Amino acid sequence: MPTPLTWQIATVDEIRPETAEVKTFTLRLPAWRAHRAGQHYDVRLTAEDGYRAQRSYSIASPPTRTGVVDLTIERIADGEVSPYFHDVLVAGDHVEVRGPIGGYFVWEPGLGGPLLLIAGGSGVVPLMAMLRERAAAGADTPTALLASWRTIDDVIYRAELEALGAAGDGLLVVHTLTRAQPSGWTGYARRIDGPMLAEVRTPLGSDPLVYICGPTLLVEAAANGLVEGGVPAARVRTERFGPTG
Amino acid sequence: MGGQFVSRGFTGRRREPDRDRADRIPPGQYVTDDFPVLSAGPTPRIPLDTWEFTIDGLVREPVTLSWAELIGLSSRDWMVDISCVTKWTKLDTRWEGVSVDDLLALVELDPKAQFAVAHSYGGYTTNLPLADLVNGQAFVAYRYDGQPLEPAHGGPARLVVPHLYFWKSAKWVRGLRLTERDEPGFWESLGYHNYGDPWREQRYTGDE
Amino acid sequence: MDVTADLSNALVLDGNAVAGDLEELLGFDMTGAMHRCTSCGNHGAMATLLAYTGGPGTVLRCSICHEIVIRLVRTPTATYLDLRGAAYLCLRPTAADSR
Numbered sequence: 001m002p003t004p005l006t007w008q009i010a011t012v013d014e015i016r017p018e019t020a021e022v023k024t025f026t027l028r029l030p031a032w033r034a035h036r037a038g039q040h041y042d043v044r045l046t047a048e049d050g051y052r053a054q055r056s057y058s059i060a061s062p063p064t065r066t067g068v069v070d071l072t073i074e075r076i077a078d079g080e081v082s083p084y085f086h087d088v089l090v091a092g093d094h095v096e097v098r099g100p101i102g103g104y105f106v107w108e109p110g111l112g113g114p115l116l117l118i119a120g121g122s123g124v125v126p127l128m129a130m131l132r133e134r135a136a137a138g139a140d141t142p143t144a145l146l147a148s149w150r151t152i153d154d155v156i157y158r159a160e161l162e163a164l165g166a167a168g169d170g171l172l173v174v175h176t177l178t179r180a181q182p183s184g185w186t187g188y189a190r191r192i193d194g195p196m197l198a199e200v201r202t203p204l205g206s207d208p209l210v211y212i213c214g215p216t217l218l219v220e221a222a223a224n225g226l227v228e229g230g231v232p233a234a235r236v237r238t239e240r241f242g243p244t245g
Numbered sequence: 246m247g248g249q250f251v252s253r254g255f256t257g258r259r260r261e262p263d264r265d266r267a268d269r270i271p272p273g274q275y276v277t278d279d280f281p282v283l284s285a286g287p288t289p290r291i292p293l294d295t296w297e298f299t300i301d302g303l304v305r306e307p308v309t310l311s312w313a314e315l316i317g318l319s320s321r322d323w324m325v326d327i328s329c330v331t332k333w334t335k336l337d338t339r340w341e342g343v344s345v346d347d348l349l350a351l352v353e354l355d356p357k358a359q360f361a362v363a364h365s366y367g368g369y370t371t372n373l374p375l376a377d378l379v380n381g382q383a384f385v386a387y388r389y390d391g392q393p394l395e396p397a398h399g400g401p402a403r404l405v406v407p408h409l410y411f412w413k414s415a416k417w418v419r420g421l422r423l424t425e426r427d428e429p430g431f432w433e434s435l436g437y438h439n440y441g442d443p444w445r446e447q448r449y450t451g452d453e
Numbered sequence: 454m455d456v457t458a459d460l461s462n463a464l465v466l467d468g469n470a471v472a473g474d475l476e477e478l479l480g481f482d483m484t485g486a487m488h489r490c491t492s493c494g495n496h497g498a499m500a501t502l503l504a505y506t507g508g509p510g511t512v513l514r515c516s517i518c519h520e521i522v523i524r525l526v527r528t529p530t531a532t533y534l535d536l537r538g539a540a541y542l543c544l545r546p547t548a549a550d551s552r
Contacts, residue, residue, distance in 0.1 A: 005477045009250055042473040045252040051275065051332075053257055056473065080258045088254040096250050101473045103482035104500035216465050238501070240467045283508035287462060287519060330509050368521075412509050432509045436526040436533035449528040 005098055007044065012093045013068055018156045022122065023086060024060060024072045027095060034063040037129035038106035038211065038239075041069060041099030045084055055081045058126035058213070058239075059100065062133035069100075072156060074122040105239040107211060109134060113141035114204035118192065118222050120148045120214025123241055124156055127213060131164055131171070144172045144208075146200045148192050148218060150179040174200055192218060194225040201231070210236040259333070266336060269326055271443035274334040281333060282397045285431065289366040289396070289417050296401055298385070299420035300348060303358035308351045315402065316387065318343045323384055325407035327414070328443040340405060342386035345378045348421070358423035362430060363404050366417040370430035372439070373406065373413055375423065382408055385418060410441040410448070464507075468499040471511055471525060478532055481546035489540040492520035499523075499542075 010027035017023050027041075040058045061070035075086040089095070107115065107130045115134075117127040124147050134141060145165075149155050155175060165173035176188035176196065188196055201208060210231060212222045219238045227233050259275035270276060293312040301307035310318075320343050328334040354375075361378055364370045377383065383406040387394050394400030399416025406413045412432050433439050438447040446452060468484055475483040484500040495517040502513035502522055510526035515538070522538035536542060 004480055005473065040469070040472075045255045045257075046250060047255050047257055048251055050249070051257050051259065053255075056470065078258075084252070084255050093253055094250070095252065098473055098477070101476060101482070102469055102484050102500075104484035104498050105469060216463055238467065239469050240465065242464060242466055281507070282464065284464075285505050285508060285510075285512040286514060286521070331507070432526070435510060435524055435535055436528050436531065437509055449530075451530075 005101070007096050007098045009094050010069075010097045012089055012091050012095065014091055015089065018072060019154055021075045021154075022072060022156050023075070024070050025085060025089070026061075026068050026070050027097065028068050029097070032067050032069070033100070034066070035059055035069070035100035036103075036106040036108060037062055037133040038126045039100040039102040039129075040126070041071065041097045042101060043071075043081065044096045044098070045081055046096065053080045056101070058129070060125045060128050060132075062129055062136050064133065064136040072122065072125045072128070105211065105213070105237050107133075107209070109137045109139040109141060111209065113143060114208040115141050115143040116201050116204055116208040116210045116226075117143065117145040118147075118197075118210065118212040118214075119145065120192075120218035120241075121150075121154065122156065123212075123214025123218070123239070125213075126239065127211060128157055128161075130211065131161075134171070135164060135167070135169075138169075140169045142170045142204055144174065144200050144204055146174045146176070146192065146196070148176045148178060148214070151177055152182050152185075172200075172203065192222050192225070194229055197222065197225045198229050201226070201229075206230075207232070207235065211238075212236065213239045214241055216240045216242075269336060270334050271328050272446050274328050274332055274443065277333040277335055279333075280335065280338075280398065281329070281331075283329070283331065284397075284416075285369060286367050291366050291401060291417065293401060297419060298348075298402070300352050300423070301420065302361075302422035302424055303355035304423055305353040305355065310348075310351075312401065315343065315385070318347055320387075323386070323405070323407075325405070327405075327407055327411050329411040330437065330441070330448050334443075339390050340384070340386040341388035342384040342402070342405065344381060345383040345385065345404075345421070346381065348385060349379065354423060357425045360424045360427045362422045362424060362428050363413075363415040363418055364420055364422065365415045366419050368431075369415055369417070371413050371415050372428050372430045372433055373409070374427070374440075377406065377409065378421075382406065408442070410438075410443055412437065413441055464505075466504040466506060468502040468504060468513060470504040470506055471513070472500075474525070474527060474532070479544075481544075483544070486545070487543040488522060490515040490518060490520065490522055491538050491540045493518035494540075 008031050010029045013028045014026040040056045042056050044054045046052050057071040059069045060072040076082045161173045181189050219240050296312045299309045323340045326336045386405045387402045404415045404418040472484045486499045505512045513523040524535040526533040
């Protein structure tokens, strides 16, 4: 009998900066249960007078990291929930959460590959859970991550992605920097487009499983570009993030 | 609400109204300076040379206005407070448009006409008593805050009925159909209150 | 009627946005539930529907034809679901989805 999804009160264990505007919040859950990479938790804030705000945040940690979930959250300047996380929450505080949620945008090694992961900004978070689970399982599924950022300083998990990409287990990490590039940058320097997608997916063969996550416009452009390039639509899964948080 | 979890230090984006305006905020509402864009679907783009506004149903002769004809009617400025059922209230919003009284003056109403359905490009509908559309209570607006009304906020023209929750102020309005019976519209048929008076907090079906 | 992309389209989410509410209501994950669009016949998972949220309710539209497939309203005491835009919803509370 499935356990119903209910709200529980998590405790902030740790807060870790990732970039200038992004932090990872480790939440310890009294009723933690193993999630699947790609799932998210809903977070609900309640003011003294009952005013509420609710958002969804993807889980960054793999299910092998038990008892807690890592939520990597970008601070949106005129947002309502993310500024609370960044500016107010400290370790020891409590947050009401509900999850894990989602059965469509999930991957585990048993689903096979090859695997093409495409991210726009903080859309990398659920894909990072997939990569971390892949590494924890010792899988060598041929995988490529294509991630789009404004500048190199916006790259979330930069060092860890570099290490994963250098592990020699069939993972290729490719960044495109759309607004500014460091001197000497030889990588992509434009928004994701058809030719870029074709180049990135060529080594993966003809029939990858594709997961795309990020702002709606990027997700649409990438999905359309892939389908136009011959990837069957049924092999492409997308999750759209809202622009505000 | 005993026992409900409260997030330490969370107040949200809203702010307290100035004391001298507190009585302008309907119960359960929060003041905002933003103008949130909330929508049930893609924003329609209607070229002005094909835009039309029709008054039909229980009228002797239906009337259709072109854009040129709409803006040729006498318009006025309106400054009103608006309240959305999602709990935000915006004070002193400024609009320019044509009162529904002036639009209804273009037709001859059947005496059986008691209600209206406002319908929009994109398929949205909302229902109102005729009595709530007349006597200066409602207008078709095409300018907001001194500028042409943006598509995201219902432009080229939208209905504005400030004394009811703002879902009754149909964006992208394309006509009023006069009816004998009340015909619940898009949200009224799915759990929202048929009338929607913010001062009695008539948000949902069954609210008194 | 010409429906073109603009700022409001950047706010469009997908069926994942209502996953928590529907699972709390129905007891199992709905994002993978297949539907057929009444208007155009497209088959897809609920997660692929375009979600317009933040208003009085949530409207899920077909990603192909943009017509309404599902409407969802949550009040303090009830949830209203209009499924008329779906010729069917295929629900599979499988072992993989149960807890």
